[in-house]
Amino acid sequence: MTTTTALQALALLNNEFMLKQAAHFSERVEREAGTDPPAQIRRAFELAFLRPGTDTEISSAEKFCTGHGLAALCRLLLNANEFVYID
Amino acid sequence: MNPSRCLGHQRSVNRRDFLWQLGGGLGGVALTAMMAEANAAAKNPLAPKPPHFAPKAKAVIQIFCPGGLSHIDSWDYKPELARRNGQPFDAGGKLQFFASKPGSCQGSYWPFQQHGQCGRWISDLFPQLATCVDDIAFIHSMQSKSALHGPAMFMANTGFILPGFPSMGAWVTYGLGSESDNLPAFVVLPDPRGLPPGGVINWGAGFLPAVYQGTPLNTDAGAAPIADLFPPKSFADALASGEKEGRELLRELNTQHAAEHPGNSELEARISAYELAARLQLSAPEVTDVRGETESMQKLYGLEHEDRGPFGRQCLLARRLVERGVRFVQIYCGAENTTAKKIRPNWDSHEDLVRDHGYWGPILDHGAAALLQDLRQRGLLDSTLVICTTEFGRQPRRRARRGGITIPVHSPRGWRVGGSRAVSPTARRTSWVSRPRSIRRIATICTRPRCNSSVSTTRS
Numbered sequence: 270m271t272t273t274t275a276l277q278a279l280a281l282l283n284n285e286f287m288l289k290q291a292a293h294f295s296e297r298v299e300r301e302a303g304t305d306p307p308a309q310i311r312r313a314f315e316l317a318f319l320r321p322g323t324d325t326e327i328s329s330a331e332k333f334c335t336g337h338g339l340a341a342l343c344r345l346l347l348n349a350n351e352f353v354y355i356d
Numbered sequence: 357m358n359p360s361r362c363l364g365h366q367r368s369v370n371r372r373d374f375l376w377q378l379g380g381g382l383g384g385v386a387l388t389a390m391m392a393e394a395n396a397a398a399k400n401p402l403a404p405k406p407p408h409f410a411p412k413a414k415a416v417i418q419i420f421c422p423g424g425l426s427h428i429d430s431w432d433y434k435p436e437l438a439r440r441n442g443q444p445f446d447a448g449g450k451l452q453f454f455a456s457k458p459g460s461c462q463g464s465y466w467p468f469q470q471h472g473q474c475g476r477w478i479s480d481l482f483p484q485l486a487t488c489v490d491d492i493a494f495i496h497s498m499q500s501k502s503a504l505h506g507p508a509m510f511m512a513n514t515g516f517i518l519p520g521f522p523s524m525g526a527w528v529t530y531g532l533g534s535e536s537d538n539l540p541a542f543v544v545l546p547d548p549r550g551l552p553p554g555g556v557i558n559w560g561a562g563f564l565p566a567v568y569q570g571t572p573l574n575t576d577a578g579a580a581p582i583a584d585l586f587p588p589k590s591f592a593d594a595l596a597s598g599e600k601e602g603r604e605l606l607r608e609l610n611t612q613h614a615a616e617h618p619g620n621s622e623l624e625a626r627i628s629a630y631e632l633a634a635r636l637q638l639s640a641p642e643v644t645d646v647r648g649e650t651e652s653m654q655k656l657y658g659l660e661h662e663d664r665g666p667f668g669r670q671c672l673l674a675r676r677l678v679e680r681g682v683r684f685v686q687i688y689c690g691a692e693n694t695t696a697k698k699i700r701p702n703w704d705s706h707e708d709l710v711r712d713h714g715y716w717g718p719i720l721d722h723g724a725a726a727l728l729q730d731l732r733q734r735g736l737l738d739s740t741l742v743i744c745t746t747e748f749g750r751q752p753r754r755r756a757r758r759g760g761i762t763i764p765v766h767s768p769r770g771w772r773v774g775g776s777r778a779v780s781p782t783a784r785r786t787s788w789v790s791r792p793r794s795i796r797r798i799a800t801i802c803t804r805p806r807c808n809s810s811v812s813t814t815r816s
Contacts, residue, residue, distance in 0.1 A: 273567045273625035275540065276582065278633040283584040288591045326609065333605050337598030344595075345606045348630075350623050351613045 281348050291344035298339060306331055309339055317346040401567050401625055402541060404533040413741040414535070415678040415685070416528065419671075419724055421716075422509065422552040422690040423704030424748035429464045429713055431494050433477035437752050438463035445753040459754035465710050481717040484725035491728065491737070500748060505553035505693045505704070508747040513558045522562035525684040529568045530561075536681030538639040540571035540632070543682050545670045548576040549701050550691035553747075559686060567625050570686065573644060575670050581644040585637055603634055643676050657726045663715070664722045671727040678731075678740055689720050703746060720744075 281287055294316070302312035310330045314322035322330065334342050346352055428434060440461040466479040472489040485492075502508045507517035514521035522530070525542035534541035544559045552558060559570030573581045580586075587595050595602075607627065614623040646654070646669065654660070657668035667689055674685040690702030705712035724744060731737040 273565065273622055273629050274569060274571070275629045275632040275636055276571060276584075278626070278629045279582065279584045279636070282630075282633065283587045285588045285590070288587060288595075326612075329605055329608055333598065333601055336601065338594070341595060341598045341602060342605075345602055345609070348606055349613070350610045350626055353626070354620075354623070 278348075281353075282344070287347060288344060291347055292340050294343040294347070295338075295340040298343065306334055306339075310334060310342070313339070313343060313346060317343075317349070317352050400628060401565060401621070402529070402534040402628070404535055405531065407532060412739070414739040415683055415736075416525075416741045416743065417674045417678060417727070418524070418684070418686045419720070419742070419744040420512070420552070420686060420688050421703045421720065421744070421746040422505075422547075422688060423693055423700070423702035423746070424750055425703045425716075425720075425746035426705070426709065426713060427496070427749035428752060429466055429481060429709070429750075430479055430717075431477075431482075432496060432749070433468045433479075434463060434752070437461060458751075461752055462754040463752070465713070481713060482721045484721045485728075488725055488728050491732075498745075503748075505747065509552060509554040509558055512745055512747055514562065519554070519557045519560075520562050522564045522568065523559050523570065525559060525570050525686055526561040526564055526568040528684045530564050532683060534681075535683055538632075538635045539643065539677065539680055539682050541682065542568070542570040542684045542686075543677050544570040544572040544686045545575050545673055545688065546572055547670070547688045547691045547702075548574075548666045552688050552691060552702070553693050565625070567629070570684075573640065573673070575666065575673065577666070577669055581640045582636065585640060603630065606630065639680075643680060644673060646672055646676070653730070656730060658722050661722075664719050667719045667723040668726060671723040672730075675727060675730055675734075675736070678736060679734075689723070690716065709750070 294313070298309050298313045298316065302308040307327065310327055311322060314320070314326065314330075330342055333345075428437065441463045443461050445458045445461050464479055466481045468477045468479050469486070470476065471478050471486040474490055476489040476492075476494075478486040478489060500508050500511050502511055502517045506519075510519055510521070511517045513523045525544075529541040532541075542559065546552065556572070559572065561567070561569035571582075574583070586592065607630070610623065610627045610630075614620070614627065617623060646659070649672065653672070657672045658664040659668050659672070661668065667687075670687045670689075674687050677685050693700070693702055693704045699715045700707070700712045703712070703716050724742075728737065728742065731740055731742070
């Protein structure tokens with residue numbers, strides 16, 4: 270999945286399959302990291318990127334999660350370049 | 357390079373850092389500088405680029421008629437063939453036939469009249485386009501290398517019968533970039549009945565970066581113009597409040613990631629793709645909503661007509677896209693080549709040419725003539741090149757099995773209008789006996805003495 274078109278961006282952001290996977294992803298994070306939001310976010314970054322999140326990332330993500338929920342964050346992680354491209 | 361990545365990990369250095377350190381020193385510094393330069397150039401692959409020569413045309417609208425729009429029944433006047441109507445067809449015994457044995461000669465099913473100041477002969481199948489002939493250049497020398505639909509589509513769109521090559525719109529976008537910030541440079545408007553033979557490869561970027569490929573818009577009135585433009589209803593409410601902040605966070609993550617991976621233009625291109633995607637959420641519904649057009653304009657394109665309406669809407673959308681800075685618009689007049697009980701879904705009129713061309717002719721005639729008239733009124737015809745092409749013509753004969761039915765074969769041909777029109781109104785003519793099935797066969801035909809001295813044979 271390495272194309273760089275706007276249509277691919279829209280498909281990864283909004284297609285029902287991707288949104289369902291994001292929901293499953295967030296359920297797994299809740300199962301494994303409990304109810305503590307910072308712990309959830311740290312686990313989500315580890316699972317998506319195979320590395321711990323930086324302090325800045327955790328802080329921005331926590332702010333986003335507070336307003337819009339963990340599933341919305343998981344959707345963004347699945348859209349991130351770091352997830353899509355294997356370095 | 358990125359200490360945070362190493363914390364708590366067994367590996368002390370990642371592959372990229374290792375290679376950098378291995379080749380480090382001044383060479384590494386120089387390489388980094390060069391990569392940064394290359395990266396800056398690649399940051400926006402769609403930035404407009406100046407052409408080598410000042411162009412007259414700023415935009416192209418290509419109308420593609422999948423299947424075989426018969427040259428004999430449209431714009432290639434063949435009085436000699438009309439004279440030989442019903443006589444035995446003899447191509448020298450060297451032609452191979454695809455699905456039938458040759459029957460007798462068959463000229464146009466529609467009479468031809470002269471039109472315009474140029475006195476151009478046009479068949480009665482296209483009465484409205486006939487009023488535009490003084491603006492049109494006809495090119496009769498085009499030919500295909502394949503008698504099959506997929507390869508012939510690729511041939512017409514990319515110049516090669518094999519898939520994997522960039523389409524014309526992709527090349528134009530690659531060479532000139534985009535004039536529009538809110539819409540793609542290369543937009544495709546497929547027939548609402550479905551995709552043409554060969555599907556999406558027809559507007560693919562081939563070996564060029566994918567960012568240059570065509571963006572198809574759904575042309576079905578009432579449907580969303582782009583799939584997945586917004587989340588489905590079941591998710592929409594939950595996600596609505598966070599879309600803006602979400603885009604900002606994603607950009608933050610991606611920008612940081614790109615900074616750690618200098619020299620990878622795809623990362624920047626993908627960040628740009630998300631930004632264009634966000635702008636498309638506003639621009640695509642706007643450009644495809646034709647309700648704001650005046651009543652006379654909707655009437656001109658025949659939007660309310662059951663058969664002509666869908667293609668009329670495609671043509672109107674093409675004008676709206678060009679107005680908004682889109683550089684290359686491809687309209688498909690016809691879908692996949694399948695048999696149908698009533699009418700074939702494209703121009704491939706194998707069973708009944710009079711029936712199928714009789715259906716598609718008025719559709720193309722009305723929409724294309726409306727487009728030319730509209731562009732001219734708005735002064736856009738000076739800067740917009742309009743091209744109409746198809747896959748094949750047809751052979752100048754009927755099938756042997758059943759009278760009155762012809763089989764269309766096989767050379768792309770078309771006309772073009774406006775923009776940088778530089779060729780003479782009729783660039784080349786074909787012989788009365790054209791169109792054979794392959795380039796080799798064309799060569800065979802061309803060695804024969806001409807049957808009508810008033811016309812020249814086709815180029816082989």
